[in-house]
Amino acid sequence: DEEIDDACSPMGLTRSSYLRDVKFPSKNHIKSGDFAEILVADYIQFVLNYSVPRTRYNNKINRDSSPMGVDVIGFKLTGREKDSNDELLTCEVKANLATKNHDSFQHAINDSKKDFDTRLPEALNAMRQRLKEQGRIDLMKTVERFQDISTRPHKRITGAALVCSTDCWSDDCITMANSDHPNPQVCLFAIKGESLMQ
Numbered sequence: 001d002e003e004i005d006d007a008c009s010p011m012g013l014t015r016s017s018y019l020r021d022v023k024f025p026s027k028n029h030i031k032s033g034d035f036a037e038i039l040v041a042d043y044i045q046f047v048l049n050y051s052v053p054r055t056r057y058n059n060k061i062n063r064d065s066s067p068m069g070v071d072v073i074g075f076k077l078t079g080r081e082k083d084s085n086d087e088l089l090t091c092e093v094k095a096n097l098a099t100k101n102h103d104s105f106q107h108a109i110n111d112s113k114k115d116f117d118t119r120l121p122e123a124l125n126a127m128r129q130r131l132k133e134q135g136r137i138d139l140m141k142t143v144e145r146f147q148d149i150s151t152r153p154h155k156r157i158t159g160a161a162l163v164c165s166t167d168c169w170s171d172d173c174i175t176m177a178n179s180d181h182p183n184p185q186v187c188l189f190a191i192k193g194e195s196l197m198q
Contacts, residue, residue: 001015004018004019007022022063023060023063024063025063025064026063026064027064028097028098028197030063030064030065030066031197032095032096032097032098032163032196032197033066033093033094033095034057034066035095035097035163035196036093036094036095036097036161036163036191037056037066037071037072037093039163039191040071040072040091040093040159040161040163040189040191041054041072041074043189043191044072044074044089044091044159045074048074048089049076050074050075050076050087050089051074051075051076051077051139051142052072052073052074052075053073053075053127053131053136053139053142053143055126055127055130055131055134056069056071056127058130058134069119069122069123069126070090070091070092070115070119070120070123071090071091071092071093071115072089072090072091072093072159072161073088073089073090073091073123073124073127074087074088074089074091075087075088075089075142075143075145075146076089077142077145082145082152083154084153084154084155085154085155086145086146086154086155087154087155087156087157088146088154088155088156088157089157089158089159089187090112090115090116090119090120090123090156090157090158090159091112091115091158091159091160091161091187091189092108092109092111092112092114092115092159092160092161093108093161093162093163094107094108094111094161094162094163095162095163095164096162096163096164096165096168096169096173097163097164097165097168097196097197098165098168098197099168100168100170101168102170102172102173102176104162104164104173105160105162105173105174105177105188105190106176106177106178108160108161108162109160109177109178109179109181109186109188111160112158112159112160112181112186113158113181113182113183115158116156116158116181116182116183117182121147124143124146124147125147127143128140128143128144128147131143155185156183156185157183157185157186157187158181158183158185158186158187159186159187159188159189160179160186160187160188160189161188161189161190161191162174162189162190162191163191163192163196164190164191164192164193164196165192165193165194165195165196165197166192166193166194166195167195169192173190174190
């Protein structure tokens with residue numbers, strides 16, 4: 001609340017007008033994408049029991065563009081020191097909340113390959129830096145544990161998710177998707193609900 005008040009006061013805005021007119025996305029495709037990522041992050045954290053640091057949206061500069069990089073990153077530790085069974089889950093998220101796009105799930109699968117091959121080191125480095133700036137040292141140490149798989153082995157699981165409003169849903173989104181992937185450990189998620197944009 002103090003941060004919102006500090007940001008509002010120079011512009012003479014109320015909290016609600018600041019959030020609505022300055023911070024929250026105005027374009028539907030950005031809104032649906034951001035919302036879908038938050039929903040999937042919540043699922044991975046609260047249902048699958050991963051630790052999911054929420055640094056991706058910190059100090060978002062342009063409200064109508066999504067942050068670049070891996071959409072969702074989760075960590076699961078066994079509790080033993082640097083256990084090779086510790087898990088790092090990355091997830092690429094696509095949304096069909098207002099319009100039908102039968103290729104969205106395939107796009108999520110295809111883009112998740114980039115997470116596995118190229119985006120992960122940059123995303124982990126950015127997450128670590130943000131956590132350090134926030135003074136969240138325990139979480140920062142968790143991220144460090146997964147930054148070098150050659151010296152600290154762990155499992156890397158790749159996820160691809162489709163979040164879809166019921167009126168935009170078609171079984172073809174799932175049945176026609178090709179899940180061929182360089183990572184042998186792939187999790188596919190499909191989340192469907194009524195009137196998700198509302």
